[in-house]
Amino acid sequence: MDSLFPVTLTLNGVIATHEVSQRTTLADFLRQTVGLTATHVGCEHGVCGACTVFVDGRIARACLMFAIQAEGRDIRTLEGFAGDRRMEVLQRHFHERNALQCGFCTSGMLATAHQLLEGSPDPSREEVRESLSGNFCRCTGYHAIVDATLDAAAELNAATVAPEAEPAC
């Protein structure tokens, strides 16, 4: 039987301590130990992208880390984005554009799209496709996911236009 070890981390903004076995992946830890099931497990070998979460503010595969490696780290899952405007706009456009069918890839897609728009607020269609190319969706054909991401970018940009533009230098 596996021995359990304490791991202390910041999870969705709250410092928490849980007991895990050393071989428990971050994905299994989030889902089974903590009960945060927005993170899905699709391949367990880092290819499908369904388990994408944020580690220290950047997207990472939760199946490619052991939970014990998350000691002292900042982990954020889709559940931790309530109130985050960028994520909420993305989620709304995913819903309205039907950019998901079964929903199993969606949390990972949203995480990836969120990071894309953080670094590249006005991406081209090709850029969106490229940035999402590590997330497998079996249902939609991707077209609507790309549309929804671009629609979200447009809305976020419209909302963040400064009242007075800085002069170019």
Place this chain on the structure above:
Amino acid sequence: MLKPDPAKQRDGAYVGQPVPRENARRLSQGRGRYVDDIAFRNLAHVAFVRSPHAHARILSIDTSAAQALPGVVDVVTGEEMKGLCTPWVGVLAHFPGLKSAEQYPLAVDVARWHGEPVVAVVGESRALAEDGADLIEVEWEELPAVVDAEAALAGDVPAIHPELGDNRAFRLEVGQGDTASAFAEAAVIAEEEFRFGRHTGLTLEPRSIVADFDPSLRQMTVHHSTQTPFQMQDVLARHFGLEEGNVRVIAPDVGGSFGLKLHVYGEEMAACALSIRLGRPVKFIADRLEAFQTDIHARDHLVKARMALSRDGEILAMEVDDLTGIGPYSVYPRTSAVEGNQAIRLMGGPYRMPNYRGELNIVFQNKTPMCQYRAVGHPIACAVTEGLLDKGARALKLDPLAVRQRNVVTADMYPHTSPTGYVFERLSHEECIASLASLMDYERLRREQAEARQRGVYRGIGLATFIEITNPGPAFYGVGGARISAQDGCVMKMEPSGDIRVMVSVTEQGQGTETIMAQVAATHLGVPLERVSVYTGDTQTSPYGGATWASRGAGIGGPAVMKTALALKANLLETAAVILQAEAGDLDIRGGAVVNRKDGTQRMELAELGRIAYFRPDTLPADFHPEMTAARHYVPQGYPFAFTNGIQASHLEVDVETGLVRLLDHWVVEDCGKVINPLLVEEQIRGGVVQGLGGALFEECLYSPEGQLLCGTMADYLTPMAGEMPDIHMAHVETPTLTSPLGAKGVGEAGTAAAPAAVMNAINDALSPFSAEVTQMPFTPERILTALGKV
């Protein structure tokens, strides 16, 4: 972007509106509830020891070390499992001559494919179960493996199941007319050998089940990622000797299915058997390696075919010889004959085909079992037909669009019967072709293609006309002896609040079943959409029915809901008439209120009707009993199937030095009859197209000559991803089926049916300056370079 029309919504006309799915709001917030998300107490987990060989005899199994490992709960071999479950055989009477062997959850004596489960190990966690499986020693005697379908029937090849005599599972000939004379008269004969690699469904949520047996009542509750709860309820009851009513199958959120999640798999049966044996819940979640080895595979055809054409491009005849390998068993309970059967019957389907002969041979082999996956048989028939037609057109120097216009079954010919006996009520090939030509600006694209070619850029345009089988009628599986319902049912109630609850037997896997049903209910009941809730996927609470497969959800579930809504409306109006002392015929329900039929004046809110009906029936006449619930069933009648049709086009560029294909654009014009929700229809088709593009360019289950599956991970098995997929442009033609009150046909297969053919034709169009052709899917760079003579 598609937006709902507020005016139509105000009028309650939700059918036809692109309304978003309510469950997509939930799923987009990570609030899905898939099998693996559900918590159980005292849960045990099962892992399996699997055959490392394609074909091998089990000489001995030593489980002692595993039994002794702390955390291992139970170890069960195939021989022991035999006593827990009756065997199954994947044959049905309507495929006369189809043979297969008895199957148990685990291999007994002989393993017949690489990855077949051999021993089940139950642990307190999945990791511990895997630790136990690691400790089990199986002594094997390797047997010669039948790997290639072509080799299966050779004289010196041993039968995989000696008791069946040989490796031929099924043989079928279909056709009509005199093909020999037609070929003798032909101006051009297009002849080709097509190979369709094995691929697999690869649902992102893997196969998942938690079986929970209560020995005190002999009741089993199964949370199962399945398309077909009632079929599974029947299977589990029969094979475990339980009362049907004591088996409850619940399909919570299902993470994709595509036909993969309606077959009977040994692992799921084993999980149920183990729950019965242990009296505690047992979970099996296929990991991705197990999924590649044991999820049904698809396709695997070798088709030799030829088409006779007249000088002006008229199709005179087609002859087809399809050999398909299904692994060591015909899959239970639907059989592995359906793919091949549909492939040879759909050949040439869009066209006037006076003479046709098709022969199908289905053989056993030592590979993962093959069975129905999205667009069963369609991509094979479409690629062969469309490939030969393009080849013939090239020989005759005819334009591919024109040659299709010339040959399709025309509007004046319906109802039309194909040479293989399919009856088409009313299809719209001519309109679809015309719509496609304008949607893609065919002429401009051809001009640009010619210009690019001058610059050494090789682009191709590929067309593929298709027909699609949807809404299977009453004589489908049941007629062959399978207990799979051809009808669907609906129970609908109005609650005191005036809200509407709809329980329906068709199921949801993300395609939008629940939203479609809500739209139909709201429209025909006259209530706002947001007041309708739909519940699916639980045998205990839903009416009995066939559920969702073969593009039947909207086409069969939809009319069931429509009939029920009209019945409930009549009930409600009857009660309203009593309360209002009016004639029911003078009243109507609109916008969630009872109104005067003539002028729309509101008479009472449904909530008021509910209040009186439920809480103050004392105010009603003594002999009056308000009926607040209605139930109806629907079974499609008149035609065996509701065929749909359409056409796809692919535009792509081939790098003739590397063999890489870049998809530039894809177009689909389809006719699924009445479109209930274009938002859902379009993304359903796009998803189907991408699965077809996967089969055309990327996906292949590769095997070694010894039958070892070589692509066991998603790094080796290449799926279509966002970066390589094109934008997919859509248009609709609507030819409602007159056989159903709703007029809707199915749409699930259309995208997958024709996308591979369109890509193949586009690649061959691009390669035409080199007189090179590819006909083996997937079209890998290596296969393209080989065709070009570069390697």
Place this chain on the structure above:
Amino acid sequence: MKAAPFDYVRVSSLDELGELAAAYGDDAQVIAGGQSLVPAMAMRMARPKLLLDLCDLPGLADIRLTPDGLEIGAMVRYFELAGSPLVATHAPLVSTAVPLIAHEAIRSRGTLGGNLAHADPASEMPAVMLALGAVITVAGSTGARRIPAAEFFIGTYETALRAGEIITAITLPVALAGRRVAIDEVVRRSGDYAAVGAAFAIDLEGETVTGARLAFFAVCDRAVLAHKAAAALCGQRLGEIDPAPVLAALAQEIAPVADLHNRAETKRHLMKVLAGRLLQRLLSGEKSTHG
């Protein structure tokens, strides 16, 4: 697909690492970014009994300019490489190569040192190191060694690292003024392992090629330099380059081996096509990357 049981230690010094590595022998495994190791463990193809995590080892995460060149700490992650102005200025080939590696989520965690120690023959970075003449500093409890990249990669997943040693830093010599670099690969899907790949660094004096390092990956059991092809290129003048002898030499000295999706002859063909295209791009004088 769950890893076999193991113990886990975040090592705090090379001495501690050395002691544990000595005690556990082959059963000890160092983890850096873990992006290749963790899936191998999940599939139980790797079954270490002890995992030695380097994340707390000090001094491994810096990028700095030294008299020897650009020094990149072994635990620098791909995204940090991609975002580093120092790397962009002094090793633009590295900046160009990073987007070819897997996907953003992998690049968040994967490290340069971990990648090189893993020595996947289909990986981009070993070839980039060869093309740039990198020197790989390794260290253990007995001290440090500096190993030229060309001597570091020995075979599939095999390197010159000894038990108890880890990579601590990678030094990229400062480039000559006339250097042009490029990397490209034949790949079916974005982020996949390449069917073949190549990373070139070509030095020019005026219009004449004075040095070339032509590295290939995903061709055989390790990233390799094509020395004869490079020799055939040297001395040629821009605008008068004849690729034929270069490609002929290449075909002679590198014999690609088959992978799951490509026969050896396919890879040989693709290698030549790719090499020809990269040469064309580098030597056409247009849009080439200098650095």
